[in-house]
Each structure stands twice: as structure tokens, then as C-alpha cells.
Amino acid sequence: MKPKVAFFDFASCEGCQLAVLNCEDILLDLLALVDIVEFREAITGTAPYYDVAFIEGSINREQDAERLRDIRARSAVLVAMGACACIGNVQARSNFIAPAENFKRVYGSEERNQVQSDPEFWPLWAHTRVRAVREVVKVDYELRGCPLVPEEFVHLVKSLVAGTIPRFAAHAVCVECKMHENTCVFDRGDTCMGQITRGGCQAICITNGYRCDGCRGLVPNANMAAHLGLLQSKGLDNREIANRYRLFCSAEPLGRVGRSGHE
Amino acid sequence: MTAFLVSLDAVSAWIRHLACGQTLYFPQQSGQSGLRFLPVDNDSEIRFDGYQPSLAPPGKKLAPAEEPLFRYRVGTDGIPVIQPVLDASPRILAGVRPCDLRGIHLLDQVNQQGHPDPHYLTRRQQTVLIGCDCLTPCDEHCFCDAVGSLRWRENADLFLTRIDGQFLLEVQTEAGQRLVANQNFPACPDLAGLKAHIEAQRAKPFGRQWHADAGRIPGIVASQWSSPVWDKHVERCFSCGTCNLVCPTCYCFDVRDDFQIEDPSAGQRVRHWDGCMLPQFAQVAGGHDFRPAPAARQRHRVKRKFEYLNERCATTSFCTGCGRCGRQCTAGIDIFDIVNDLIDHAEVTP
Ligand code: SF4
Numbered sequence: 061m062k063p064k065v066a067f068f069d070f071a072s073c074e075g076c077q078l079a080v081l082n083c084e085d086i087l088l089d090l091l092a093l094v095d096i097v098e099f100r101e102a103i104t105g106t107a108p109y110y111d112v113a114f115i116e117g118s119i120n121r122e123q124d125a126e127r128l129r130d131i132r133a134r135s136a137v138l139v140a141m142g143a144c145a146c147i148g149n150v151q152a153r154s155n156f157i158a159p160a161e162n163f164k165r166v167y168g169s170e171e172r173n174q175v176q177s178d179p180e181f182w183p184l185w186a187h188t189r190v191r192a193v194r195e196v197v198k199v200d201y202e203l204r205g206c207p208l209v210p211e212e213f214v215h216l217v218k219s220l221v222a223g224t225i226p227r228f229a230a231h232a233v234c235v236e237c238k239m240h241e242n243t244c245v246f247d248r249g250d251t252c253m254g255q256i257t258r259g260g261c262q263a264i265c266i267t268n269g270y271r272c273d274g275c276r277g278l279v280p281n282a283n284m285a286a287h288l289g290l291l292q293s294k295g296l297d298n299r300e301i302a303n304r305y306r307l308f309c310s311a312e313p314l315g316r317v318g319r320s321g322h323e
Numbered sequence: 324m325t326a327f328l329v330s331l332d333a334v335s336a337w338i339r340h341l342a343c344g345q346t347l348y349f350p351q352q353s354g355q356s357g358l359r360f361l362p363v364d365n366d367s368e369i370r371f372d373g374y375q376p377s378l379a380p381p382g383k384k385l386a387p388a389e390e391p392l393f394r395y396r397v398g399t400d401g402i403p404v405i406q407p408v409l410d411a412s413p414r415i416l417a418g419v420r421p422c423d424l425r426g427i428h429l430l431d432q433v434n435q436q437g438h439p440d441p442h443y444l445t446r447r448q449q450t451v452l453i454g455c456d457c458l459t460p461c462d463e464h465c466f467c468d469a470v471g472s473l474r475w476r477e478n479a480d481l482f483l484t485r486i487d488g489q490f491l492l493e494v495q496t497e498a499g500q501r502l503v504a505n506q507n508f509p510a511c512p513d514l515a516g517l518k519a520h521i522e523a524q525r526a527k528p529f530g531r532q533w534h535a536d537a538g539r540i541p542g543i544v545a546s547q548w549s550s551p552v553w554d555k556h557v558e559r560c561f562s563c564g565t566c567n568l569v570c571p572t573c574y575c576f577d578v579r580d581d582f583q584i585e586d587p588s589a590g591q592r593v594r595h596w597d598g599c600m601l602p603q604f605a606q607v608a609g610g611h612d613f614r615p616a617p618a619a620r621q622r623h624r625v626k627r628k629f630e631y632l633n634e635r636c637a638t639t640s641f642c643t644g645c646g647r648c649g650r651q652c653t654a655g656i657d658i659f660d661i662v663n664d665l666i667d668h669a670e671v672t673p
């Protein structure tokens with residue numbers, strides 16, 4: 061029997077699901093290997109049990125966490141898909157700011173006053189904390205990046221179907237810059253997070269002339285002290301550094317270092 | 324063999340001419356800063372001055388970042404049919420400096436020893452090398468003279484030296500001879516005299532020098548297993564692997580199998596670069612890692628360059644002194660400094 065596969069989205073732009081749908085040239089071959097039972101971006105319908113559940117998005121509210129736990133309980137394999145699910149992504153930056161302050165920034169003081177006086181007024185922002193999927197349930201595999209890398213998605217599906225162990229890069233982005241013979245971003249006069257960021261993206265941003273902002277999260281045992289010192293030596297002040305570290309890595313320990321140590 | 328004295332224009336025209344018949348790589352600028360060995364075409368600029376070591380060494384053209392080793396198909400009888408993938412397209416690597424010529428020579432050794440590597444050797448057999456001498460060190464990272472690379476030219480088929488606005492072009496092999504046939508280059512009248520003049524023009528001292536006699540280095544490195552020097556130089560290290568991947572004598576790789584999604588009985592085995600500074604390099608079955616500490620990995624890298632491999636290949640050093648690792652390390656960690664620190668430390672605590 062073909063494995064039953066489902067896709068679920070939480071707080072996200074659904075860009076990762078679109079990236080999956082964009083694997084056009086092999087999508088039909090992939091579909092021949094699996095049965096997709098839930099996929100809001102493409103089909104309607106539900107199933108009681110999943111062989112593989114792909115989770116897109118960060119977990120912001122307690123009701124989201126409940127829904128996620130329920131999916132986990134009914135799934136043999138659970139995959140966190142994309143930066144939101146893996147590390148919290150940009151929305152997790154709000155974790156560094158008090159909720160009332162966030163609300164004032166977005167909606168002004170009128171609503172902020174209302175939230176403090178009106179018990180019925182309980183908007184979406186009043187979540188406790190933006191969490192990565194692995195902070196709520198056990199995650200079997202992570203497809204990192206914003207958005208995910210289609211080749212890694214295909215590799216994972218193939219491995220799951222074939223029963224082999226999928227392999228994902230745990231090395232720094234630098235490896236892939238060397239493979240593409242890129243001029244180092246530091247030699248172009250900019251600064252970069254490639255040394256502490258997980259590769260697997262083929263250094264796509266740097267290869268195309270930008271720098272790495274770390275959307276794939278940290279390498280294991282990232283030398284954060286050295287990286288902080290390096291950025292400081294290039295003239296970045298601590299506020300800029302904290303902003304850089306938190307852009308995608310907010311739910312990662314690095315973002316927290318940026319907060320506790322340097323503000 | 325023969326030697327010619329040729330103008331810059333004639334050399335450039337000749338290189339362009341050679342590039343018409345086959346792929347010819349020459350160090351070039353391409354938008355971003357830094358030189359790359361790129362195929363020469365009509366728009367290419369043939370420049371010899373202002374040379375800085377290319378980002379990747381030219382020898383990597385013989386062992387690319389990723390390559391299929393073989394394709395397989397499992398037949399109905401369950402027996403796989405294996406088809407090796409070999410690249411026998413002819414190519415010329417031109418403008419290869421002495422350090423990188425020696426790098427290719429060292430790669431030849433490791434690829435011939437033990438289990439010879441047909442993928443590397445097939446490309447190598449189809450490769451002609453046009454070397455180019457250095458009369459001044461390329462920058463402050465270079466230490467080719469200290470490791471005995473500066474005067475290396477043995478494996479060049481042709482060798483160019485820029486002197487007094489002209490080029491001395493020395494033919495060193497039959498394959499080199501074929502590339503200059505019908506060129507009518509003027510012969511060099513006094514080769515011995517010109518060579519003496521070239522030596523007199525060469526910068527002295529040339530690049531950075533060791534704190535001890537080079538012959539003592541393998542012994543010193545061997546004696547310093549538990550030196551504090553290892554920890555000192557790894558404090559800022561990111562374990563990013565850059566120093567491995569830009570090195571002309573690093574050749575480690577890993578392999579993976581890719582089956583075809585439309586026909587899972589067929590697929591290919593692909594190899595790709597790996598490096599001993601990378602954290603997962605020493606991870607084996609079951610997840611055990613026999614070299615988990617960055618300092619141990621750094622020590623292993625240095626020992627490969629200055630102790631293990633030079634012993635195996637009976638050469639002075641497996642580092643060519645190109646300086647790429649130190650030049651491209653964003654943490655500013657330089658193997659030359661590590662070895663000099665080991666020397667200094669050995670003087671105090673032998
Ligand atoms: S290039 Fe530098 S930071 Fe990267 S692994 Fe080598 S020594 Fe460490």
C-alpha cells in the first residue's frame with residue numbers, strides 16, 4: 061500500500077507548500093509513490109491516520125499546539141517543513157518584545173487600551189510565544205530553509221518510500237560556497253552568517269550576489285562567540301548584530317544570545 | 324628540450340588559439356573579485372600580472388565538487404549492471420603557478436597509490452599543463468619557497484617565465500612540443516644565461532619563512548601531539564571546512580546513491596567533496612564520532628600536510644605553501660602560523 065501523506069499549515073505564508081507544488085517536473089512521479097490525503101493548497105478531504113505528516117508554520121497559540129499534538133498522535137513520521145516550523149522564522153522575533161508593546165506598534169494605542177479593559181477582546185497577537193514545531197512535539201525530520209529546498213523534499217520522500225536513511229547537510233553554508241567557487245561575502249565588503257548556518261541550500265543567496273542571513277538555522281555546535289567577535293570586528297554594532305541574528309534564527313539559541321548578552 | 328623567447332602579445336594570441344581546439348582554463352576575473360580558472364573564449368582577458376592564487380586551485384578541475392562515479396540498473400535477474408562514468412575530454416590548464424603544479428603532482432601520487440582512482444586519472448591523462456613562474460610572492464599569505472614549491476616545474480608540459488617584458492617558453496614534454504609546433508616562435512639564444520638572470524631577478528627572501536629548518540618540521544609536528552598550540556588556533560574556528568576545500572592537496576570525498584524516481588531499479592553513485600575539518604567527517608556507523616573536538620580535527624589536518632602524507636609519498640611536505648587556507652579563512656587561522664607556533668613551542672618543550 062502506498063504511504064498516506066498529509067500537509068498541514070500553521071502560522072506561515074504557505075510558501076513551502078507552493079515550493080512543493082512547484083516541483084513540477086517530478087511531481088507526478090512523486091505522486092505515483094504516495095497517497096496525498098490532506099493538502100489544503102491542493103485538495104480537500106481528511107484521514108484518520110498518516111504515514112507521513114508534513115507540518116508547515118510556527119506554533120503560535122495554545123489551540124495550534126493542541127491541533128499539532130493531535131496530528132502527532134495520528135502520524136507515524138512527522139516532518140517540520142520550512143523555517144517557520146523548524147526555527148520559528150521572522151514571526152518569532154515577536155518573542156523578544158512584550159505582547160502589549162507589539163500590539164501598540166502594529167495597531168496603535170487605542171486597541172492596546174481596549175485589550176486591557178475589554179475581557180472579550182482577545183486578538184490573535186495575544187499568544188504566549190511563537191514556537192518551532194520541535195518545541196511542542198517530537199520531530200522526525202526537518203526540511204529547513206525559507207522556503208524549503210525542493211531537492212531536499214524530494215530526497216526525503218524518496219528515502220522514506222525506499223526505506224533508506226535520508227541525509228541532510230549539517231555543515232556550514234561555506235562548504236557550498238566553496239563548491240560554487242563564490243567570492244567570500246567578507247571579501248565583497250559585506251558580512252555573512254554562512255559560517256554558522258546549516259548548508260543544503262547550495263548557498264543560493266550568496267551565489268546570486270547576496271549574503272547569508274541564516275534562514276536554515278544554526279549548524280550543530282556553532283561557534284557563536286567567534287562569529288559575534290567577527291561581526292564586531294567588521295564594525296557592526298550590537299543592535300545590528302542582534303537584528304541579524306534574530307531575522308530568521310529567533311527561536312534558535314543564537315537569537316537569545318543576541319538578546320541577553322548584547323542589549 | 325627547446326626554449327623560445329616570445330612577446331606577451333604572441334603568448335596571448337597563442338593561448339587563444341589553443342583554446343579554439345579544446346577547453347583551456349586560465350585564471351580570470353569574472354565579475355566578483357578573485358581569480359578563477361575559467362574556460363578561455365573570445366572575450367577572455369589573458370593577463371599574467373597581478374596574479375593572486377585562484378579561489379579554487381586548478382587541480383580541482385581534475386576532481387570536481389560533485390561527479391557521478393557510475394550508473395547502475397538492476398536487471399530482472401536481480402543482478403546490477405554497472406557502467407562507470409569517466410570523463411576523457413581533453414583539456415589544457417594554463418597559467419598554473421609552481422605551487423599548484425606541485426599540488427597536481429601530489430594529487431597524482433595519492434590517486435595512483437593503493438586503489439588507483441580511474442576518474443581522476445582519466446582526466447589527468449587528457450590534461451596538458453602550461454606552467455607559469457613567479458618572480459615575486461603573490462601576497463602576504465604565500466610561503467611556497469619555505470615548503471619547496473617555488474622552483475617546482477617538473478610536471479609542466481610547457482613552462483612560461485615572464486622576464487624583461489617577454490616570455491621564456493620552455494618545452495618540457497612531447498605533449499608540450501605538439502602545442503608549439505608550427506608556431507615559429509623565435510628560439511632563446513642563451514638559455515643558461517637567461518635562467519641565471521631570472522634567478523637574480525627573483526625576490527629574496529621569497530614569501531614567509533619558517534622559524535626552523537624545513538627538514539625538521541615533520542619531526543616537530545610528530546612530537547607535538549598534546550601541544551597547547553592546537554587549542555590556541557581553534558578558538559575562533561567555525562569548522563566550516565573552507566581550509567580543506569580550497570586546498571590543492573585535499574582530496575577527501577563522500578558518496579551518495581541516487582535512485583531514479585521514475586525507475587527505482589536504476590540510479591547513480593555520486594561523489595562530492597568532504598573535508599576533515601567538518602564536524603561530521605569522522606562520524607561512523609551508529610553515529611559514533613572518533614574526532615569530535617575541533618582542535619583534534621585541526622591537528623589531523625596539519626599532520627596530513629606536514630607528517631602523514633609526506634611520509635607516505637616521500638616528499639618534503641604535502642602543503643604547497645599556496646596560502647589559500649589562511650587567505651580564505653574568515654577566522655584568520657593560518658596553517659603557516661600554526662606550524663611556526665609548533666616550532667617555537669618545541670624549542671621550549673621538545
Ligand atoms: S577555514 Fe578557518 S574557520 Fe573554517 S574550518 Fe578552516 S580554520 Fe576553521
Ligand code: SF4
Pocket residue numbers: 566569570571572628641642643644645646647648649658
Ligand atoms: S594547507 Fe593551505 S597553504 Fe598548504 S597547500 Fe593547502 S591550502 Fe595551500
